[in-house]
Amino acid sequence: MNPITPDISEIICRTKEEYADSYDTMTWLTPQKAAEASALRDSLIKAIFDRPDKGPDWAFAGTKLFTHSLSPGCSLCGSGGWSCLFINGICNGKCFYCPSTQTDKAQPVTNTLEFKNPTDYADYVRLFNIRGVSFSGGEPFMTFDRVLSFLKTLRSRISHPLYIWMYTNGLLVTEDKLKTLRDNGLDEIRFDLSANAYHLDALKKAVGIIPCVTVEIPAIPEDLDKTRPLLKTLNDEGVNHLNLHQLRCTPFNRSRLTQRNYTFLHGPKVTVLETESAALELIRHALDEHIPLPINYCSFTFRSQFQRAAAMKRNCLIIRAAHEDMTSTGHIRTMSVIGDEKKIRSLHEVLISKEPDTTLWRTTKSFDQLFFNAALWSHMDFTHVRLKVSYSSTSLEPSVSFRNPFKEVVLNRKKKVVIERHTKEPGIFLEGRHIDWFGHEYINPEIAPSDSMTQALPEELPDNIDVFESFKPGLAPYY
Structure with a gap:
């Protein structure tokens, strides 16, 4: 059971404010159920890894569980080299879990x-490497000419x-359009089969045309009887990857998720408990069935x-000064020593x-x-200085x-963007050990550690720094 820390209390309060009109009608995780859910998750993970083969593994600070390999796109997403262009805001699907309204064709964003x-956009991609x-989207095939124009x-x-x-629900997929996409350089297509009752017609058209065919679906717990047997079928059909993602609750889809009696989790954003268990169950099933x-x-x-x-790292490389550093989380770290002249x-x-390289440091005039x-x-x-x-x-602004x-x-001559810098921690001061x-x-981890380093170290100091320096490892705690 996870203790209710001040940070967690703040998150719960924010969630209550965001869902003020419906919070009391939603089924939230209780401390007792949190302990049971954590035990179930631990047992599923143990079952996934407790086997002689080397199929399962963790990536990205233990936040992503996968078997065998990740698609090139997923690797780029995690490493920070990816841009998702929402090509439109209109969709012909009626997915109960959709997090936002999809009724406006809009402009790519x-x-x-x-x-x-x-x-x-191409110049943006080039300049930000x-x-x-x-x-x-939306559904990209609803503005196919627009997709093709950007692709070319x-x-x-x-x-x-x-x-x-590209992502699609497959409803408008044709063999001719797939060949056009391939001929103009599309590397991978991802189908959300749950948007079309898990029908495989569109997917079968893509296999053999698009170099990499992926199925990307939310792990819907009540669909396990359909998705378990689907795993072998997808493999037999030549699908390259299956991505399972966690259902997220928003004010837009909240009522539809509530109708399904899901258990909601507090966090930076509200998620669904049962969807994580469903994803782990599918991974275990695939490994059990080889x-x-x-x-x-x-x-x-x-x-x-x-x-x-990923977004902050791209910005950081452009806006930070040479004497500043970029942390693994994409924050700008500014270090200075303060002392007498x-x-x-x-x-x-x-x-x-x-x-x-004299750009790596600078002094004040005094x-x-x-x-x-x-x-x-x-x-x-x-010695005889304080470290600040x-x-x-950073954020990218129009x-x-x-x-x-x-x-x-x-x-280019007609388009520019703005990187803004936001102070998150004005100054932490350290001395001596x-x-x-x-x-x-x-x-530098090679600096020899000693017990005296942590002597009288303020209890909250590591947490205050960690949030800017490192990722929170593992799957999210339940509360």
Whole structure:
């Protein structure tokens, strides 16, 4: 059972505010059920891994469970090289779990940026060094000409390797359209079979035409009797990958999910308990039956952490100063030492003698503070100084808000975007052994640890830093 920490209490309060008109009518996880659900999850994971073969594994800080292999698109998503272009906002499906209304054709959008012109989007992909693009919606086949225009433009304007895939419910798929997509460079197509009662007609058309055919569906618990036997069929039909994702509750789909008597989980976003159990059950079944179909469970904790980090990393590489660092979560880390003028000048002279790249540090005019990149850590003498560590996040905006520091990024003569910088932690101050602790934990693990490093370390300090430095490992706790 997970204790109710201040952070969890805050999340629960926010959830109650967001669902104020319906919170009391929803079935929320109780502490007793949380313990039972955690035990069930642990037993399923044990059953998945307790076998002689090497089929199952974890990726991305233990937030993504998969068997055999991940699709190239999923690998790009987790590593930060992916852009999802919502090609439209209209759909011909009636999926009960859809998180938002899909009645507006709209313009293509990604990361709050609208791209009416395919050339502008291609220039965005090129400048931000994006290695994977997906077309989503809505239903992309409802604006097929638009998809084709963006696909052709990307292939003609991008010279670096680019993996492109698209999502569909399959209702409008034809063999001719599939061949057109293939001939213009589509690498992968992903079918949500649950949107069409798990019919395989469209999928069968794609196998042998599109190089990689994937099925991506939510793990719907009441459909297990259909999806268990489906696993072997998908493998026999030549499907390359099966992606199972976790159902998420939104104010838009809340009433339909509630009607199914799901148990709701608190978290950064509300998710459905039973969908995670269903995904793990399907993975176990595939392994028990020796079905070699690669399966990947795309948990919400993976999506919320790694997809956000991916966007921030791209921004960070452009907006951060040379003396600043990028953390694994995509935050900008700013480190400086503060001391008297004599000490700071001495450090400055040492760096001049040892590091030819003078952009990796800078001092204030009064020489009471020296900012430095983590690459210089081994050259720093931290005696008689305080270390200040600050963290910032970034966002991509269509125009300048003038509320935050920003940098304009010119895509071409007609289109530019703006990266804004947001201070998240203005300053954590460390001295003495606590500086050594920080260096060992976050800069260079080879720094020899000692018991004195953590002596009198404020209890909340590691958590306050971890949120900017590292991903929360494993599947999300139940509460």
